[in-house]
Amino acid sequence: MPLKDIIPGRIGYGAAPLGNMFRAVPDDQAQATLQAAWDQGIRYYDTAPFYGAGLSELRLGEFLADRPRDSYVLSTKVGRVILDETEEGARDLGEKGGVFENGLRNKMVHEWTAEATERSIEDSLKRLRTDRLDVVWVHDIAQDFHGDLWLQKFEEARTGAFRVLGRLRDEGVIKAWGLGVNKTEPIELTLALDEPRPDGFLLAGRYTLLDHEHALERVLPMAQEAGAGMVVGGPYSSGVLAGGKHFEYQPASKEILAKVDTLKALADKHGVSIKAAALQFSLAHPVTTAVVPGATKPSRIGEDLAALNETIPAAFWAELRASGLVSDKAPLPQSA
Structure with a gap:
């Protein structure tokens, strides 16, 4: 089933921050943020x-x-089975080390084997206190976690998770499945397969204004085709x-911060919030079904929805294009 027929609205809630990403979030604050959403x-x-x-x-x-x-649509991911036993010390998380240290x-x-995929889904249903999932993503079979071994992990998923989710x-039992990754190459490989065919994908950080x-x-x-x-x-x-101050889940470099400052200066010139520009840019591509920003404060939800509905003048997009800050190939929310 096409994702656009499953996911309600153009904006969802990305729950990664509820796992104490970057910092510890009190339980009551997490629940208040979900209530605001x-x-x-x-x-x-x-x-x-x-x-x-x-x-x-x-x-x-x-x-x-x-x-x-x-009354709601729920997606989670497979690729990690959570055990009852605990461990101390730093985890080996590739480029994402320390992200969830709290x-x-x-x-x-x-x-990503068939057996692990089935167990992962069963465990997720228990933690989520529900009887079914709508969408399941195959999580992180990419270079940022596995380096040169990523193709080996991809093959494990292709013969395991892909087949289970397709079935x-x-x-x-589920409405759709696909990949949830931070890199484009695993999606390209999957789309090139004759079978099984994913319904879509969650691509994090790779189609942003930045x-x-x-x-x-x-x-x-490839996805559009x-x-x-x-x-x-x-x-x-x-x-x-x-x-x-984070980019790619790590402290942003001086070069990235400088580019962000340039984007913000242009947005300020046109009276545009940078959050509005970011959300509306990502949504402008015809392949995009929804955006899922994360939040750990109730006030952020209102900010995101206001950004989604903010009127942005065509002159902003035109100058953004002319300045070379966005690709000539990128569809823009308004004709430039």
Whole structure:
């Protein structure tokens, strides 16, 4: 089923921060943020076992437990099985080391086999306190976690998770499946397969106002031709486009901060909020189904919705294009 027929609205809630990403978030603050999202009409929620070693799913499950199941759409991911045993010390998370150091200390097994996929789904259903998932993403089979071994992990997923999820979709157990990654190459490989065919993908950080040229070269044309939809994760580029200091889940470099300053200066010139420019840019591509920014403060939800609905003058997009800050291949919200 096309993602556009599953996901309600153009904006969802990305629950990675509920796993204590970058910092510890009090439980009451996490629940208040989810309440703000619900009260303001957000009905799509995306999470993963990886986010805080199950913490994000537990918090989201607690919130959604009393809501009618047909009133919201839920996606989570496979690729990590969370064990009851705990571990201390730094985890080996490739380029994402330290991101969830404030999460739960449960040991995680990184595995994309058929057996692990089925167990991951069963465990997620328990943590989320629900009887079904709408969309399941195959998580992080890419270079940023596995370096030169990523193709080996991809093959494990192709013969394991892909087949399980394709079967569950065909049986009507889930509505759709795809990849949830921070790199474009795994999606390109998947779209080139004869079978199984994904319904779409969640691409984090690769189609943003700050970083989009690589995605426009191959993966987005391939997805458009295949009829696969895209959910844009990390539309604020790990927060640096929204006043934060992280890019690619790490402290932003001086070069990135300088580019952000240039973007903000142009936005200020036209009376545009940088958050509005970021969200509306990511949504302008015809492959994009929705954006899923994360938040840990109730006030951020209102800011995101205001940004989504802000009127941005065509002159801003025109100058953005003329300045070379966006690719000539990128569709813009208004004709430049």
